[in-house]
Amino acid sequence: MNWETVIGLEVHVQLATKTKIFSGASTAFGAAPNTQACAIDLAMPGTLPVVNQQAIDYAIMFGLAIDAEISKTSVFERKNYFYPDLPKGYQTTQLEKPIVGRGTVAVQLADGSSQSVRIHHAHLEEDAGKSLHEGNFRHGMSGIDLNRAGTPLIEIVSEPDMRNSQEAVAFAKKLHSIVTSLGICDGEMSQGSMRFDVNISVRPQGTTELGTRTETKNLNSFKFMEEAIHLEVERQIDLIEDGGTVLQETRLYNGETRTARSMRSKEEANDYRYFPCPDLLPVVLSDQRIETLRSNLPELPDARQARFIEQYQLSPYDANILGADTSMAGYFEQATAKSGNAKLTANWVTGELSARLNADNLSPDNSPVSAEQLAALIVRIADNTISGKMAKEVFEGIWAGAGDADQIIEARGLKQVSDSGALEAMVDEVLAANQSMVEDYINTDPDKRKKKLGGFMGQIMKASKGQANPQQVSQILAQKLSEML
Amino acid sequence: MHNLTIAELVEGLKNKAFSSTEVTQYLLTRIKSLDTEFNAIITVTEAEALKAAQAADQRLAQGDAPALCGVPLVHKDIFCTHGVRTSCGSKMLDNFIPPYNATVIENFQHSGAVMLGKSNMDEFAMGSSNETSFYGPVKNPWSTDCVPGGSSGGSAAAVAARLAPGATATDTGGSIRQPAALCGVTGLKPTYGRVSRWGMIAFASSLDQGGPMARTAEDCALLLNCMASYDSKDSTSVDRPTPDYSAHLNASLKGLRIGVPKEYFSEGLDPDTEQAVRAALTHYENQGAELIEISLPNTALSVPAYYVIAPAEASANLSRFDGVRYGYRCDNPQDLQDLYCRTRAEGFGEEVQRRILIGTYCLSAGYYDAYYGKAQQVRQLIKQDFVNAFEKVDLIMGPTCPSPAFKFGSKGNDPVAMYLEDIYTISTNLAGLPGMSVPCGVVEGKPVGLQIIGNYFDEARMLNAAHQYQQVTDWHKLAPEGIQ
Numbered sequence: 001m002n003w004e005t006v007i008g009l010e011v012h013v014q015l016a017t018k019t020k021i022f023s024g025a026s027t028a029f030g031a032a033p034n035t036q037a038c039a040i041d042l043a044m045p046g047t048l049p050v051v052n053q054q055a056i057d058y059a060i061m062f063g064l065a066i067d068a069e070i071s072k073t074s075v076f077e078r079k080n081y082f083y084p085d086l087p088k089g090y091q092t093t094q095l096e097k098p099i100v101g102r103g104t105v106a107v108q109l110a111d112g113s114s115q116s117v118r119i120h121h122a123h124l125e126e127d128a129g130k131s132l133h134e135g136n137f138r139h140g141m142s143g144i145d146l147n148r149a150g151t152p153l154i155e156i157v158s159e160p161d162m163r164n165s166q167e168a169v170a171f172a173k174k175l176h177s178i179v180t181s182l183g184i185c186d187g188e189m190s191q192g193s194m195r196f197d198v199n200i201s202v203r204p205q206g207t208t209e210l211g212t213r214t215e216t217k218n219l220n221s222f223k224f225m226e227e228a229i230h231l232e233v234e235r236q237i238d239l240i241e242d243g244g245t246v247l248q249e250t251r252l253y254n255g256e257t258r259t260a261r262s263m264r265s266k267e268e269a270n271d272y273r274y275f276p277c278p279d280l281l282p283v284v285l286s287d288q289r290i291e292t293l294r295s296n297l298p299e300l301p302d303a304r305q306a307r308f309i310e311q312y313q314l315s316p317y318d319a320n321i322l323g324a325d326t327s328m329a330g331y332f333e334q335a336t337a338k339s340g341n342a343k344l345t346a347n348w349v350t351g352e353l354s355a356r357l358n359a360d361n362l363s364p365d366n367s368p369v370s371a372e373q374l375a376a377l378i379v380r381i382a383d384n385t386i387s388g389k390m391a392k393e394v395f396e397g398i399w400a401g402a403g404d405a406d407q408i409i410e411a412r413g414l415k416q417v418s419d420s421g422a423l424e425a426m427v428d429e430v431l432a433a434n435q436s437m438v439e440d441y442i443n444t445d446p447d448k449r450k451k452k453l454g455g456f457m458g459q460i461m462k463a464s465k466g467q468a469n470p471q472q473v474s475q476i477l478a479q480k481l482s483e484m485l
Numbered sequence: 486m487h488n489l490t491i492a493e494l495v496e497g498l499k500n501k502a503f504s505s506t507e508v509t510q511y512l513l514t515r516i517k518s519l520d521t522e523f524n525a526i527i528t529v530t531e532a533e534a535l536k537a538a539q540a541a542d543q544r545l546a547q548g549d550a551p552a553l554c555g556v557p558l559v560h561k562d563i564f565c566t567h568g569v570r571t572s573c574g575s576k577m578l579d580n581f582i583p584p585y586n587a588t589v590i591e592n593f594q595h596s597g598a599v600m601l602g603k604s605n606m607d608e609f610a611m612g613s614s615n616e617t618s619f620y621g622p623v624k625n626p627w628s629t630d631c632v633p634g635g636s637s638g639g640s641a642a643a644v645a646a647r648l649a650p651g652a653t654a655t656d657t658g659g660s661i662r663q664p665a666a667l668c669g670v671t672g673l674k675p676t677y678g679r680v681s682r683w684g685m686i687a688f689a690s691s692l693d694q695g696g697p698m699a700r701t702a703e704d705c706a707l708l709l710n711c712m713a714s715y716d717s718k719d720s721t722s723v724d725r726p727t728p729d730y731s732a733h734l735n736a737s738l739k740g741l742r743i744g745v746p747k748e749y750f751s752e753g754l755d756p757d758t759e760q761a762v763r764a765a766l767t768h769y770e771n772q773g774a775e776l777i778e779i780s781l782p783n784t785a786l787s788v789p790a791y792y793v794i795a796p797a798e799a800s801a802n803l804s805r806f807d808g809v810r811y812g813y814r815c816d817n818p819q820d821l822q823d824l825y826c827r828t829r830a831e832g833f834g835e836e837v838q839r840r841i842l843i844g845t846y847c848l849s850a851g852y853y854d855a856y857y858g859k860a861q862q863v864r865q866l867i868k869q870d871f872v873n874a875f876e877k878v879d880l881i882m883g884p885t886c887p888s889p890a891f892k893f894g895s896k897g898n899d900p901v902a903m904y905l906e907d908i909y910t911i912s913t914n915l916a917g918l919p920g921m922s923v924p925c926g927v928v929e930g931k932p933v934g935l936q937i938i939g940n941y942f943d944e945a946r947m948l949n950a951a952h953q954y955q956q957v958t959d960w961h962k963l964a965p966e967g968i969q
Contacts, residue, residue, distance in 0.1 A: 045686040046587060046687065049720065088805050273848035
């Protein structure tokens with residue numbers, strides 16, 4: 001039987017506010033445990049929450065960005081459960097009246113097609129602290145770090161509109177792109193700034209009734225998300241085909257072992273006893289507040305991609321990659337402004353630069369090669385001072401801190417030989433020294449001669465110690481050989 | 486000296502008739518000798534009090550003394566006090582020393598008041614008799630085999646026994662007014678949002694409100710001037726200026742329209758108490774006020790609605806007491822579940838556990854609509870009753886409680902009988918309205934109270950009415966036998 005996969009996502013996005021959603025404690029990542037937890041975060045008796053208006057603004061901005069309904073009145077509720085990293089014994093969240101209602105996100109797929117994913121709602125809530133089960137704790141003991149407790153989150157809940165892992169990942173990446181473009185999230189997945197819960201079910205192709213779903217929680221990379229979906233879809237299909245039934249349950253995926261396990265079944269699920277939080281008034285929004293935020297929304301990925309195609313004549317593919325990420329887009333525009341060559345700059349930013357940044361887990365904002373430095377390098381490629389191959393060496397030099405492009409070209413004598421007289425002499429010399437290759441070339445079927453050119457090119461470049469301008473050499477070589485026929 | 490009112494103390498301190506150190510030392514000595522009997526105070530802060538009194542005397546000498554400079558008070562042990570154990574009457578917080586002050590405490594510090602100690606109370610403010618305190622019951626100074634009322638029984642008894650001229654208290658369903666009535670003192674629960682809840686340990690957040698207790702309405706006005714403030718740390722605090730509650734105490738009552746709800750004079754009201762209240766109403770008529778019979782038809786629903794909403798909120802508010810970060814923790818927990826279960830079973834008393842269970846049940850899946858949802862609808866109806874009434878009247882008056890103080894243990898086995906103690910006070914909490922209790926008679930040797938309910942933020946008018954009543958009556962001046 002053919003199976004159809006149905007996927008819906010719940011995405012937790014940490015908002016980039018300086019302080020927590022209900023207290024004045026800092027939200028900065030990486031501080032020593034429990035140094036960023038005040039009396040409110042510790043749920044000391046008598047303390048009270050006051051909502052961070054920046055978090056409200058950020059949630060509204062997200063809603064506006066996905067063209068969603070913004071609730072004029074939204075309500076915080078208490079979700080009750082006991083856990084040591086949940087100091088109050090309840091999480092303050094939204095249920096019946098979330099701040100962001102229905103919206104849609106347009107997703108571009110790898111094959112160039114696009115898809116629309118419906119958003120059911122997005123609500124504001126506080127993050128929990130962290131339980132630490134490893135480290136220097138006595139046997140059987142766990143540590144609690146409440147630095148994260150009270151960090152503002154929006155939870156974005158999609159409709160089950162995705163049919164495979166590629167669509168789910170493309171949607172997740174689009175959300176990442178939107179929230180980072182808005183500046184409401186730092187997008188640092190490795191620090192937990194975005195976390196994905198994936199609801200997965202399967203059903204026979206052609207049927208409309210949804211199968212029983214499972215929820216795989218807390219995936220914090222696109223790669224893990226893709227792997228976890230594959231694994232779970234396979235598990236569900238195998239289970240059904242072997243005559244079993246899928247149980248509604250919460251599952252955990254382990255990215256290191258690439259395995260998943262059941263965390264709790266529906267029967268074991270808590271009764272959260274939600275009720276409106278009496279310590280917080282309903283959040284009432286004025287039209288003016290919403291309209292002010294709307295008119296100040298930064299450029300969103302879709303608009304930026306369209307502008308890149310229009311303004312820089314980039315291919316949709318390049319525009320897609322460069323436009324999706326705000327800092328990447330900023331880097332590209334800065335470099336292009338200096339280099340004057342959008343196409344070449346786009347190639348370098350999406351190619352060499354991205355590869356090196358990814359390898360070192362860096363963002364364009366803290367790239368060792370600045371946009372100005374890359375632009376100066378591109379200028380030297382464009383004016384034929386150096387070849388593409390040399391450029392890679394120069395790029396590595398800049399990356400390693402050896403100086404700017406011109407300094408490295410000068411210091412390493414990397415200047416390309418473009419003098420046609422000198423190049424002709426070089427070609428003549430190589431042809432004279434390789435008579436047998438020349439004869440072989442002449443005797444080869446004309447259709448296949450092109451393949452033989454590589455051998456000559458290699459010899460010439462070697463003779464020039466790599467400094468000959470390859471485009472010019474190739475022209476001269478073709479000319480000389482044709483004269484010999 | 487212990488018979489001086491706050492107004493008289495302020496005057497005497499200003500005129501250097503006595504120093505704050507003298508008054509403070511006098512009252513500390515009095516507490517030491519008398520409170521072994523009443524048990525009104527959990528923690529006496531002698532060293533801090535004397536230090537604060539000395540500082541107050543310096544300011545008084547310099548002539549830049551704030552309103553309550555040097556006036557000794559006791560604070561209900563529900564208000565967090567920096568560096569001073571704040572137990573909330575519970576074993577759970579017997580070892581809890583807050584690193585911050587409640588806003589109310591800050592306000593009193595700014596006005597130069599001196600804290601004598603922390604007063605006893607029902608555990609987590611859950612009770613109407615002060616019998617649920619971990620620190621043992623408070624005895625009613627009028628009759629030590631009777632309860633002082635609750636939950637602010639310690640504050641009421643301390644004022645009645647002249648251990649302090651005034652006290653802070655809190656009221657979730659009557660916890661200021663009922664003990665004030667049973668101990669013969671004057672107490673005011675302000676409009677919800679008038680007094681900051683920051684640092685006031687929560688019982689039921691949408692109902693809790695701090696307020697003053699003293700022997701006179703005039704003193705309550707002085708205390709409220711200090712207690713009431715807008716506080717950005719409390720989201721439910723209302724941002725409006727605090728009036729001078731002392732300014733209109735002497736306004737004439739001529740033409741004042743007083744609503745008398747017929748539901749407050751029905752079955753269950755002790756006849757002698759009714760007679761005392763009726764007599765007080767006649768005083769008002771004599772002062773030119775007009776009595777208008779009104780109806781608050783949903784009064785009977787207030788107790789059941791309250792005993793859904795308050796426990797529901799409490800069940801969540803008390804979840805933080807889990808033995809993880811502060812407060813009581815059971816010995817040798819075997820695992821997390823054991824830590825939670827034994828900490829809470831050992832740390833909370835019976836009544837607190839009962840209310841947590843009721844609240845948890847009311848919020849559970851499948852029961853929410855029938856209990857919590859319905860109770861919220863009832864709450865709206867009760868509120869609307871008052872809104873309708875206040876279209877026709879300026880104040881509402883009736884009894885504070887159905888009868889005078891009862892004997893210890895007499896309602897201990899019947900929670901519902903105990904809950905009915907608050908039948909006349911609960912609905913103002915549900916509506917968020919201000920309410921007051923003023924001594925208006927003595928029945929069987931024990932005081933009874935007249936309740937005055939005002940419209941939202943109309944505390945000044947209530948205090949005016951109470952003060953005028955106290956100008957022509959002496960009930961508030963009576964002291965328990967052996968106290969004078």
